[in-house]
Amino acid sequence: MDSTPSQPLPHEADPSGVGRFLADNRAAVLGQLGEWVRIPSVASQPERSVDVERSARWLAAAMREVGLTTEILWAGPSPTVVGEWVVDPAKPTVLVYSHHDVRHAKPEEWAETEPFQPVLRDGRLYGRGASDAKGQVIAHLWGLRAHLADRGDAGPAVNLKYVVEGEEELGSTHFASLLAQERDRLSCDVVVFSDTLQWKDGDPAVVTSMRGMTGATLTVTGPLRDVHSGAASGPTPNPVHALVTVLAAMHDEDGRITLPGFTDDVEELTDERRAELADLAFDTDVWLERTETRSVTGEAGYSVEERLWARPAIEVLTLLAGDPTGFPRAVIPREATAEISIRTVPGQHVAAVADQLRRFVGATMPEGVEYELTIPEESGQDPYVTPDGPALDALVRAMERGHGSRTAGRMGNAGGGPAELLGRTFDVPVLFIGTGLPEDHWHSSDESIDVGMLLDGAASIAYLWDELADVERG
Numbered sequence: 001m002d003s004t005p006s007q008p009l010p011h012e013a014d015p016s017g018v019g020r021f022l023a024d025n026r027a028a029v030l031g032q033l034g035e036w037v038r039i040p041s042v043a044s045q046p047e048r049s050v051d052v053e054r055s056a057r058w059l060a061a062a063m064r065e066v067g068l069t070t071e072i073l074w075a076g077p078s079p080t081v082v083g084e085w086v087v088d089p090a091k092p093t094v095l096v097y098s099h100h101d102v103r104h105a106k107p108e109e110w111a112e113t114e115p116f117q118p119v120l121r122d123g124r125l126y127g128r129g130a131s132d133a134k135g136q137v138i139a140h141l142w143g144l145r146a147h148l149a150d151r152g153d154a155g156p157a158v159n160l161k162y163v164v165e166g167e168e169e170l171g172s173t174h175f176a177s178l179l180a181q182e183r184d185r186l187s188c189d190v191v192v193f194s195d196t197l198q199w200k201d202g203d204p205a206v207v208t209s210m211r212g213m214t215g216a217t218l219t220v221t222g223p224l225r226d227v228h229s230g231a232a233s234g235p236t237p238n239p240v241h242a243l244v245t246v247l248a249a250m251h252d253e254d255g256r257i258t259l260p261g262f263t264d265d266v267e268e269l270t271d272e273r274r275a276e277l278a279d280l281a282f283d284t285d286v287w288l289e290r291t292e293t294r295s296v297t298g299e300a301g302y303s304v305e306e307r308l309w310a311r312p313a314i315e316v317l318t319l320l321a322g323d324p325t326g327f328p329r330a331v332i333p334r335e336a337t338a339e340i341s342i343r344t345v346p347g348q349h350v351a352a353v354a355d356q357l358r359r360f361v362g363a364t365m366p367e368g369v370e371y372e373l374t375i376p377e378e379s380g381q382d383p384y385v386t387p388d389g390p391a392l393d394a395l396v397r398a399m400e401r402g403h404g405s406r407t408a409g410r411m412g413n414a415g416g417g418p419a420e421l422l423g424r425t426f427d428v429p430v431l432f433i434g435t436g437l438p439e440d441h442w443h444s445s446d447e448s449i450d451v452g453m454l455l456d457g458a459a460s461i462a463y464l465w466d467e468l469a470d471v472e473r474g
Contacts, residue, residue, distance in 0.1 A: 016150070016401075017146075017149065017150040018146045018147070018149075018150045018402075018459050018462045018463065019459055021145070021146045021149045021150065022142060022146050022455045022458055022459055023455070025142065025145075026451070026455065029138065029142050029454065029455070029458070030120060030125055030451065032062065032138060032141075032142075033118070033125060033130065033134060033135055033138045033449075033454075034118035034120075034125065034127070035058075036055070036058055036059070036062075036100075036129070036134050036138070037116065037118040037125075037127035037128065037129050037130050037134060038116055038117070038118065038127075039051055039054050039055045039058060039116070040102070040115070040116045040128070041054070041055035041056075041100055041101050041102055041129070041166070042101070042102055042103070042104045042105075042169075043077075043078050043101035043102075043166055043167045043169055043170050044103075044104055044169060044170060045104055049077065049078075052078055052079065052100075052101055052166050053072075053079050055100050055101070055166070056072050056079035056080070056081050056100060056164075056166055057072065059081045059100055059137065059164060060072055060081050060083075062141055063081070063083040063141065063162065066141055066144050066145055066148075067085060067144075067148070067155075068083035068084060068085050068160070068162065069083070069084050069085070070082065070083045070084075073178060073182065075174040075175070075177050075178035075181070076167060076173060076174030076177075077167070078101060078165070078166035078167035078170070078174070079166045080163060080164065080165045080166055080175075080178055081100065081162070081163075081164045081166075082161070082162065082163055082164075082182070082185075082186070083160075083161065083162035083164075084160070084161050084162070085155065085156060085159065085160045085161075086159045086160075086161075087155035087156060087158075087159055088159065089159070091157070091158050091159050091469065092158045092159065092189045092190065092468055092469060092471060092473050093158065093159040093160075093161065093187070093188045093189050093190075094158050094159065094160055094161070094188060094189070094190055094191075094192055094465070094468060095161045095162070095163060095186055095188035095190070095191045095192070095422070095426070096140055096160065096161070096162045096163070096191075096192045096194060097162075097163055097164075097165075097191060097192070097193045097194065097195070097418070097419075097422055098133050098136050098137045098140070098162075098164050098165075098193075098194045098195055099133050099164060099165045099166065099167075099168030099169070099195060100129075100133070100134060100137065100164050100165075100166055101165070101166045101167055101168055101169050101170070102128050102129035102132070102134070102169065103128065103132070103169050103442075103443045105128045105445070105447075106445065109445040110445045110446055111445070111446055112126045112446045112448070113126045113127065113446075115127065115128040115447075116128060118130065120451075123450060123451050123452065124448040124449065124450055124451065125448060125449050125451060125454075126446060126447065126448040127447065127448070128447055129447070130440075130447055130448055130449040131435070131436045131437075131440040131441075131442060131447055131448065131449040132195070132436060132440070132442040132443070132447065133168070133194065133195045133436075135435055135436075135449040135454055136194040136195060136434055136435050136436070136457070137164060137194070138454070138458075139194070139435050139454055139457040139458040139461060140162070140194060140458075140461055142458045143457070143458040143459065143460070143461030143462040143464075144156065144160070144461070144462070144465075146458060146459065146462040147461070147462035147463075147465050147466070150462065151466075156465050157465045157466050157468075157469035158465050158468050158469050160465070161186055161188060163179075163182075163186060165178075168195065168417070168418075170379070171215075171376065171378075171379025171380075171381075172379065172381070172417075172418045172421075173376075173378055173379050175418055175421070176378075176418075176421055176425075179421065179422070179425045180425070183425060183426070186426070187426060188426055188428055189428055189471075189473050190391045190428050190429055190430075190431060190468065190471075191419075191422045191423065191426065191428055191429070191430040191431065192430075192431050192432075192433060192461075192464070193210075193417065193419050193422065193430050193431065193432050193433075194432075194433055194434055194435075195415075195417050195434060196210070196413045196415070196417075196432045196433070196434030196436065197413060197414075197415075197434055197436040197437060197438060197440075198411075198434060198435070198436065198437055198453060199280060199282070199305075199411050199437075199438070200280075200437070201437060201450055201452060201453055202403075202406075202452075203280070203406070203409070204399050204400070204402075204403040204406055204408045204409070204456075204460075205280060205408055205409035205410060205411040206392070206395055206396055206399055206408050206409070206410055206411070206432070207386075207411055207412060207413045207432035207433075207434065208385065208386045208392070208410050208411070208412065208432070209309060209310070209345075209346070209383070209384065209385045209386065209412040209413065210383060210384045210412070210413040210415070210416065210417060210419045210420075210432065211309070211312075211313075211343045211344060211345055211383050211412070211413065211414060211415065211416055212343065212344035212345070212348065212350055212380070212381050212382040212383035212384075212416055212420065213341065213342065213343050213344065213350075213380070213381050213415070213416030214342050214344070214350040214353060214354060214375065214377070214379070214380035214381070215339065215340060215341050215342065215375070215376065215379070216339075216340045216342070216354075216357060216373060216374065216375045217337065217338070217339050217340070217373070217374045218243065218246070218337065218338050218340060218361060218371060218372075218373050218374075219335055219336070219337045219371060219372045219374075220239040220240075220242045220243045220246075220335060220336050220337075220365070220369050220370070220371045221239055221334060221335045221369060221370045221371065221372075222236065222237045222238055222239035222242070222332065222333070222334065222335070222336075222368070222369050223236055223237070223332060223334055224334070225334050226329070226331040226332065226333055226334050227331060227332050228330065228331060228332075229330045229331055229332050230330070232332060233332065236332055237366070237367075237368035237369050238332050238333075239321065239333060239334070239335050239336040239369055240321045240322070240333065240336040241366070242336075242365060242366045242368075242369045242371075243319075243321070243336040243337075243338055244319075245364070245365075245366055246360075246361055246364045246365055247316055247319075247338060247340075249360075249364050250314050250360070251314070254299070254300040255297060255298045255299045255300055256299055256300070257299075257312060257313075257314055258360075259314075259356045259357060259359075259360045260356065260359065260360065261352075261356050262312070262348075262353065262356050263312065265347040265348055265352075266311075266312060266345055266346075266347045266348060267345070267346045267347040269302075269306060269310050273310065274306065276409065276410040276411075277303065277305045277306060277309065277310070277410070277411065277412075278303070279409055279410075280305065280409050280411060282303070282304060282305045284296060284304050287304060287438070290437075290438050290439040291438050291439065292439075298311075298313070299311055305411070305412075308412070308414045309411060309412025309413065309414055310345060310412055311345060312342070312343055312344050312345050312348060313341075313342070313343040314340065314341070314342050314343075315340070315341045315342075315343075316338055316339070316340055316341075317339045317340065317341050318337070318338060318339035319336075319337075319338050320336065320337045320338075321333045321335070321336035321337070322336075340357075342357070343414070343415075343416065344382065344383050345383050346383050346385055348382075348383065349382055350377065350380035350381065350382055351377060351380070354375045354377055354380070357373070357375065358373060358375070361373050381416045381417060381418055381419075381420060381421065382420040382421075383416075383420060384419040384420040384423060384430060386429055386430060386431060386432065387429050389429060390471040390472065391429045391431060391468065391471055392429070392431065394464065394467035394468050394470070394471050395431045395433065395464060395467070396408050397463070397467050398433075398460050398461075398463040398464035398466075398467045399433070399460045401459070401460070401463040402456055402457070402458075402459035402460025402461070402462070402463050403456050403459075403460065404456075413432060413434075419432070431464075433457065433460060433461065433464065434457070435449065435453050435454050435456075435457035435458075436449070436453075437450055437453060
């Protein structure tokens, strides 16, 4: 793994045994993450199925090195790694969730390195999966190592179970069936969910909510085949026009979503939640620079952080029609397709949102064309809010210790994941702890992880097991 000659030192705000252990093992942490990043575990590409299994076996071996017993389980085409360390049935049991599959990458768009050739540069490790989410899992492995070293004990302060799935980037399609099958084995008192972002390096905040998500593909068909744009233009229904008419109608001029009933059940922000988000001193100009976003748009009447973490959103992710490459053929295309992403918030349910989208498309689609709307509801995920209580208080204390006693604020997570499913399956609270940052370029080119965030996250995890050990079991 290459690096520049001079690298910034890791955060040294934590002078404890945990902090020293992680600082002393910085090279080993990064070496292990780099080794794992080299495995192209892209679950969306069938030709990579061997690599996804190789990634699972790599993780299982790394878990065993720390002291966990492991097993690889299959639900659908992708492997899930389960780890376990039960020290005392009387102690609280924590189930850690994350994933080891990664998004596909386009090597020609990467500037810092090839996607699966990790490189360390300017305090960041670059490579696909470095932040989403192999880095988060590595933070857990080294957080556990630091926890054990600090305790000087043969086992952790709590019982630990891990479930690291291999198809999160496919929507966790088979994860619900796996949880149902393994419910007794994975039973716990609290879930720790690690597939999230922090809002800012050096200014920790506890994620207390996660938006839900569902997706849809809308294909509109016009003529029976591609037709000459001169010979047939004018009277021929154009599927591109019809598709963009529907897409444009999803928002009004103030950025509000127009699907009838879509926001009827949305829980309005409380004054307390608005104050929590405002306390972060969110700087919009800095956020634009960090995320490489051109400008701010969206729903009027809400701040950027409120739009990100507490309001629903509909986005067009893909728009395909005609010949996107090559010399233009000057034809009206037979069909046009859009991929749509919907993010939901408390009060909404993805099944109801799917019905609202179906009705909206049916009512808005122009005449003279046909369409097909596909909504894979098996991969839909409802939003989740962590309840106040001793477990959340323990997380706050752990993060403050791990980040050098800086006061931890409160934030949300704009992305989705199976947090609500985990909480509902085991009837326990779900805590969020992640090591990502907005500038990490998840799902994009030049993905990377900040080394300081990685080590601070590992330290917070080390302290979390101590803090949760003192929480009475529900």
